[in-house]
Amino acid sequence: MSVKCLIVDDEPHAIEVIERYLIDFPEVLIAGTCHNALRAEEIIKSGDIDFAFMDIKMPGLLGTEFIKGLSNPPKVIFTTAFQEYALDGFDLGAVDYLLKPIPYDRFVKAMNRVRGVLGLSSDLPANNEPVPGSPLNREQFLHLRVKRENLKVKTSDILWIESVKDYIKVVLKDRELVSKYKISLVEKLLPTLEFVRIHRSFIVSLRKIESFHPSYVKVMGKELPIGRNYKQDCYKRFLKA
Template sequence: MNTVKCFIIDDQEPACQLIAEYISKIPQLELVGICHEPMEALAIVQQKQIDLLFLDINMPVLNGIQFLKTLKNPPNTIFTTAYSEYALQAFDLKVIDYLVKPIPFDRFVTAVNRVFDLKISIPADPIPIENEFPEAQFTDFSFFKTNQNKLEKINFNEVIFIESHGEYARFHTNKKISVSRVSLNRLEEIFPKGNFFRVHRSFIINIDKIDAIDGSLIEIDSYKIPISKSRRDDLNKLILHNDL
């Protein structure tokens, strides 16, 4: 595959150097530039071919969230920040991931792998198999069409969370990440209620996999997932009901 062209925007030089070092360790990534000033970076990002943007949030004049909103066709973006409280706003912008500093290398690799997942070739009409065979009633698993038109079995108890990205859904399981073209609305109907809960318009989580809840963020596996204000009370009630 072609290398993923990366660009870093961060006003702190040590943070830039760390991300640059991480990029250099992954052969599929190519660093094409670093910029410390978001206003200066605006013109560069619009002119260069950039596949993946590593973007700080707390910067002078124009913060990372404001910066991303100014771009008409933003590249795949991973926020890198010392502040967890912006996660809800960040995921509303459909970013690839949200990394909280200090960023360990394994967490960086997990985020980058999500970019590679976006490049998987997916058929035009991957529909859950229940739609094709209504008589098949599965309680512990379902089949979804994934890349190369393959039907893949997804065991519900192995799913950590499901993430929406445009028309596609990513199933994060204990073993791997699978991608299918199916809406979260449809998945809410398929996955067992009581075990799975939609905490945000872009995320459904497996309640059994929650490690901790910190304000507006759920810690699950190595991820921090935002909770919408409108769903927070319902999640708390569900957790208390399940005696987690």
């Protein structure tokens, strides 16, 4: 069984990411891509669209308002860089809500939800496990606003991330970047198989951990504390890494 999907986003790069991820889902046929709600409406009305990836913040009309105005909308996975739109998306019965930049393993979760909603029985990737040649093994990035610049940081270059009040400090081997994000949001944007939350104020790259102790881990010779509520999960992740 195959299903048709539509990708709507005003950023060409965002469409490319979803198209690349969908290579691992042969049952999904991309019926079209477009950059605005007006063109999306034409495609939806002209063909059988089973579900759509819909960016929320687009010029002219929000994706949520567009879906709300359709008499017979397809199933929707909303995508956006703005967490505050999540509630509106779920109020409309969205299958899922993905925060950009979208980690591959989180994308797989959303696709498994689509599989359940549409009754697909084909062998799509499941349980967050990477498939051979999947984007999980390709370079991933974290987009940060630092001062007045938008920086694209390779997740493989990150040693750890530290929460400092309303900001985070992203520590790389040769520099530190400070950006106004909540650590809980950044945690959702990172590849979950590569990073572990060890403390309410620290997220660490599993690859960069040199050693661990009941109360701390060492990264580049620096001791980072393990919070009491994180110990059990940390040990499981350390032993598997």
